[in-house]
Amino acid sequence: MAPLLEVENFSVDYIIPNQRVNAVRNVSFALNQGEVLGIVGESGSGKTTVAHAMLGLVPPPGRVVSGSIRFDGKELTSLSAKTWQSMRGRDMAMVFQGSEQALTPTARIGQFFLQTFRCHGLDGSRATFRKRALELLELVRISRSEKVLDSYPFELSGGMCQRVMIALGLALEPKLLIADEPSSGLDVVAQIEIVDLINDLRKEKEISLMVISHDLGFVARLATRIAVMYKGEIVEDRGLNELLCSPRHEYSRKLFSASQGLVYHKLKSDFPDDPSPSYLELNNVSKKYRATGGFFGNFFDSQGAIIEAVIDASLSFKEGEGLGIVGPSGAGKTTLARMISGTLLPTSGDIRLMGQKLDPGDLKKYRNLQMISQYPAEVLDPRLRVGKIIGEPLEHFNVGSSRERNERVETLLAQVGLPVEYKGRYPHQLSGGEQQRVCIARALALRPKLLVCDEPVSSLDLIFQIQILELLAGLQEEYGLTLIMISHDLRVVRSLCERLLVMDNGRIVEQGLTCDIFENPCTSQAHALINAMSQLQLNAREEFH
Amino acid sequence: MNRMRENFMTFFSLGILVSIVLASMVVPLFFSAEANNPNVTLIGQPPSSSHLLGTDLMGRDVLYRVCLAGRTTMLIAFTAGVLMALMGVMYGAISAMMPGFVDTALMGFLNVIISLPVIFVAVILRSIGGSSSVIQVTVIVAVTSWMFMAKMVWDEFVRLRGMEFVRQSMTLGAGRLGRFKWHLMPNALPTVVVIGTLGISQAVMLESTLSFLGLGVPSLIPTWGNMLADGYNALMMKCWWLVVFPGGFLVFFALTVNLLGDILRDILDPCREADNGPTP
Numbered sequence: 001m002a003p004l005l006e007v008e009n010f011s012v013d014y015i016i017p018n019q020r021v022n023a024v025r026n027v028s029f030a031l032n033q034g035e036v037l038g039i040v041g042e043s044g045s046g047k048t049t050v051a052h053a054m055l056g057l058v059p060p061p062g063r064v065v066s067g068s069i070r071f072d073g074k075e076l077t078s079l080s081a082k083t084w085q086s087m088r089g090r091d092m093a094m095v096f097q098g099s100e101q102a103l104t105p106t107a108r109i110g111q112f113f114l115q116t117f118r119c120h121g122l123d124g125s126r127a128t129f130r131k132r133a134l135e136l137l138e139l140v141r142i143s144r145s146e147k148v149l150d151s152y153p154f155e156l157s158g159g160m161c162q163r164v165m166i167a168l169g170l171a172l173e174p175k176l177l178i179a180d181e182p183s184s185g186l187d188v189v190a191q192i193e194i195v196d197l198i199n200d201l202r203k204e205k206e207i208s209l210m211v212i213s214h215d216l217g218f219v220a221r222l223a224t225r226i227a228v229m230y231k232g233e234i235v236e237d238r239g240l241n242e243l244l245c246s247p248r249h250e251y252s253r254k255l256f257s258a259s260q261g262l263v264y265h266k267l268k269s270d271f272p273d274d275p276s277p278s279y280l281e282l283n284n285v286s287k288k289y290r291a292t293g294g295f296f297g298n299f300f301d302s303q304g305a306i307i308e309a310v311i312d313a314s315l316s317f318k319e320g321e322g323l324g325i326v327g328p329s330g331a332g333k334t335t336l337a338r339m340i341s342g343t344l345l346p347t348s349g350d351i352r353l354m355g356q357k358l359d360p361g362d363l364k365k366y367r368n369l370q371m372i373s374q375y376p377a378e379v380l381d382p383r384l385r386v387g388k389i390i391g392e393p394l395e396h397f398n399v400g401s402s403r404e405r406n407e408r409v410e411t412l413l414a415q416v417g418l419p420v421e422y423k424g425r426y427p428h429q430l431s432g433g434e435q436q437r438v439c440i441a442r443a444l445a446l447r448p449k450l451l452v453c454d455e456p457v458s459s460l461d462l463i464f465q466i467q468i469l470e471l472l473a474g475l476q477e478e479y480g481l482t483l484i485m486i487s488h489d490l491r492v493v494r495s496l497c498e499r500l501l502v503m504d505n506g507r508i509v510e511q512g513l514t515c516d517i518f519e520n521p522c523t524s525q526a527h528a529l530i531n532a533m534s535q536l537q538l539n540a541r542e543e544f545h
Numbered sequence: 546m547n548r549m550r551e552n553f554m555t556f557f558s559l560g561i562l563v564s565i566v567l568a569s570m571v572v573p574l575f576f577s578a579e580a581n582n583p584n585v586t587l588i589g590q591p592p593s594s595s596h597l598l599g600t601d602l603m604g605r606d607v608l609y610r611v612c613l614a615g616r617t618t619m620l621i622a623f624t625a626g627v628l629m630a631l632m633g634v635m636y637g638a639i640s641a642m643m644p645g646f647v648d649t650a651l652m653g654f655l656n657v658i659i660s661l662p663v664i665f666v667a668v669i670l671r672s673i674g675g676s677s678s679v680i681q682v683t684v685i686v687a688v689t690s691w692m693f694m695a696k697m698v699w700d701e702f703v704r705l706r707g708m709e710f711v712r713q714s715m716t717l718g719a720g721r722l723g724r725f726k727w728h729l730m731p732n733a734l735p736t737v738v739v740i741g742t743l744g745i746s747q748a749v750m751l752e753s754t755l756s757f758l759g760l761g762v763p764s765l766i767p768t769w770g771n772m773l774a775d776g777y778n779a780l781m782m783k784c785w786w787l788v789v790f791p792g793g794f795l796v797f798f799a800l801t802v803n804l805l806g807d808i809l810r811d812i813l814d815p816c817r818e819a820d821n822g823p824t825p
Contacts, residue, residue, distance in 0.1 A: 341716050342716060343712050343713075343715055343716060366716060367718065370716060370717075371713065373709060373713060378708065378709035378710060379709045379710045379713040380710055381710045381714075381727070381728050381731075381732070382710075382732075382815065382816060383731045383732055383815055384727070384731075392714065392717055392719070393717035393718050396714075396718035396719050396720070396723050397718050426815045428815070428816050442717065446717075
C-alpha cells in the first residue's frame with residue numbers, strides 16, 4: 001500500500017533582501033496510514049515550517065523551491081489556493097502551537113466549530129452542528145461540554161484550549177492530524193493527559209499523526225517513528241526503539257541525553273539540623289484578587305467574586321538552600337514568587353528576609369533578592385542593548401564608575417557563558433537560551449544572596465534547559481546562592497533543590513526534603529507530578545509501546 | 546522588493562520636504578520686499594515668464610508670497626508641533642505614572658477639554674489678544690491639539706507599565722524616574738514621533754482653517770492658509786493659480802511630514818534589523 005503522505009526532496013527558502021536562508025533542505029519522509037511520526041529538533045530547525053508546508057501555509061517570505069508532497073496519491077505542491085483551502089480541515093488538520101493564542105479571543109468555542117462546519121459547506125441546522133460539537137468535545141474528554149461550548153477561549157485553561165484545538169482538528173474526520181508542539185505551555189500533568197488522549201484517539205479513529213516537539217521524552221510517548229531535524233535537514237529517521245538504543249547523529253545523542261534529565265547531585269540536604277535562623281520566612285501570606293463580572297458586573301456587582309491566588313502560605317528556609325516550589329499551572333506559584341520578590345503586595349501575612357520585614361516601598365532591602373522570569377523575551381526591554389540591560393541595576397544603585405560598571409558587565413557575560421561581543425546586540429537577536437542567560441547575568445549584577453527563578457526554563461528547548469540548569473547549579477555551588485525554583489516540572493527542580501514544596505489551588509499541600517517526597521509522596525498532587533516526570537524522562541533501557 | 550520601495554519613498558518624501566524648506570529660505574532672497582506691495586498694474590496675472598506663478602488680485606507676486614508664507618507656516622507648524630508634544634508627553638506621562646487620584650483627576654480633566662469645540666476655543670483665545678498674531682495662532686494650534694498626544698502617551702504608558710520588563714526593572718532597583726528614563730519613554734518614543742509629525746501636518750491644516758474663518762494671521766504676513774483663503778475668493782474670477790500653488794505646497798508639506806514620521810518610527814525600531822534574518 002502506498003503511504004498516505006510522501007514528501008520528497010522538499011526545500012523551503014526564506015527570501016529576504018540580499019539574503020536567502022534555506023529553512024528546510026531536501027527533506028524526504030513518508031507516513032503510512034495509521035502511523036505516528038514524531039519530528040524533533042531545536043527551535044529554528046525548520047520543523048514548524050515543514051508542518052505548515054504540509055497544509056500549504058508556508059508563511060511569507062518563505063517559498064517552496066523544490067520537491068513534492070503527495071497526499072493520498074495526489075500531488076499537493078501545484079494546488080491552487082482554493083483547492084488547498086477545501087482540503088485543510090477535511091483531509092488534513094493541524095493543532096497549532098500555543099493553542100490559547102490560536103483561538104480568537106472574541107469568539108465563543110461553539111463558533112469555532114460552527115465556522116469549521118460551515119466553511120466546508122456542510123448542510124445542517126445550528127442544533128445539529130451543536131450536537132456534533134458536543135460529541136467532539138466529549139471525544140477529547142471535556143466534561144461539562146455544554147458550558148465549554150459557550151465559553152470564550154480565555155476562560156479555559158491551557159490544557160482545555162489544547163483539547164478544544166484537537167477536537168476542532170478532528171471535526172471533519174481528517175486522515176492526517178498534525179500537532180505542532182502540542183505540549184508547549186502546558187504543565188507536565190496536563191502534558192501526560194494530552195499524551196494519553198492522543199494515543200487513545202489514534203487507536204479509536206485510526207488516523208495518521210505527525211507530532212512536532214523539541215522534547216524527545218514527550219514525542220517518545222506518542223510516536224512509533226522519529227525524524228530528527230537539525231538545521232533544516234532530517235538527519236535521522238528511524239523507528240523509536242532503534243533510535244533510542246543507538247542514536248547515530250551527534251545531535252540526536254545530545255537530545256537523548258537532555259531527555260534523561262540532569263544528573264542528580266543534590267538529593268540530601270547539606271544541613272539537615274542547622275540551628276541558624278531562617279533566611280526567608282513567610283507567615284500566613286495570602287493574596288486575593290477581585291474578579292469583576294464583565295461589563296454589567298462592573299455596574300451592578302461592585303464586589304465581584306474573590307479569587308484566592310495564595311492561601312495562608314507559610315514557609316522558611318536557610319541561607320544557601322535550594323527550595324523548589326512545584327505544582328500545576330494555576331496553583332499560585334507565580335503569585336507567591338512575585339510577593340517574595342516585592343512586585344506584588346500580599347493581602348495579609350508578612351514576609352521576612354533575614355528577620356527583617358520586607359517593605360515594597362524600600363528598594364534597598366530588595367537588593368539582595370533578584371528574580372528570573374519564565375519568559376526571557378518579555379522581561380528584556382526590546383530597545384536596549386544587552387550591555388545596557390545587564391548594567392541597568394548597577395546604574396540604579398550607582399555602583400562604581402562607568403568604567404567599573406562596564407568591566408562588571410563583561411565579567412557577568414563571561415560568567416553566564418556569553419561572548420563579550422553580545423554587549424552590542426539587541427535581545428531579539430539572541431535565541432531563547434541566550435536571552436535567559438542575559439536575564440541571569442542581570443540578576444547577578446548586584447551580587448544577590450537570593451535568586452527567585454520563576455519557571456526559568458519552561459519556555460526553552462530541552463537542550464537549552466539543561467544548559468541553564470547546569471549554569472544555575474554552578475552558580476549555586478560557587479557563590480552559595482540561595483535559590484527558589486518554581487516549576488511545574490520536577491525534572492527542573494529535582495537536581496537543584498533539597499527542599500520541596502507542592503502547591504495546588506493556592507495552598508501548600510506538602511513540604512519537606514526533596515528526597516523524602518520522592519520516596520514517599522503523601523498527597524495525590526505530589527504523586528501526579530512524580531508520575532509525569534517519570535513518564536517524560538527517557539530511560540535508556542526502557543522499551544516503548 | 547519592499548525595501549526598494551521604502552527607500553524610494555524615503556528619498557522621494559525627503560526630497561520634496563527639503564525642496565519646500567529650501568525654496569522658502571532661498572527664493573525670497575531674490576525678490577525685493579516690494580513684490581509683496583499691492584501693484585495695480587499687475588492685478589490677477591496668470592503664470593508667465595516674469596511672474597512664474599502669476600500675481601494675486603492685489604498685484605503681488607505669488608511665487609514670492611508662497612515661499613515667504615512657507616517660512617511663517619512652517620514656523621507655526623513646527624513650534625506648535627513641539628509645544629504640543631511637550632505638553633502632551635508631560636501630561637500623559639505624569640498621569641500614567643501616578644495611578645490613583647492624580648490619574649483619575651488628570652484624565653477626567655483631559656476628557657472635558659477634548660470635548661470643547663476647537664473653533665470655540667480658538668475664537669476665545671484670539672479675542673483675548675495681546676501678542677502678535679503669529680504667536681497667537683501658534684498657541685491656539687498647540688492648545689487645541691495637545692490633548693490627543695496626551696491621550697496616546699497615557700495609553701502607551703499604561704500598556705508599557707504592565708509589561709514584564711517594566712515590572713522586572715522594579716526588582717532591579719528602578720524607581721519612578723528610573724522606569725521613565727530607561728523603559729517607558731524610549732518605548733513610547735515611536736508613538737510620540739508619529740503623533741508629533743501628524744500634529745505638525747494637522748497644525749498646517751488648522752492654520753488654514755483659522756485663516757479661512759478670519760481668525761488667522763492677517764494677509765499682510767502671508768501664510769499658506771491665508772493665501773488659500775484669499776484665493777478661494779478669487780476662484781470666481783478663474784484665477785486658479787491663487788489656489789493651486791499655496792494649496793499644493795500645503796498638501797505636499799503635510800504629506801511628506803507624515804511620511805517622514807513613519808520613516809522615523811521605523812528607524813527608531815531596533816527590531817527592524819530582524820528583517821535581515823528570519824526567525825521561523
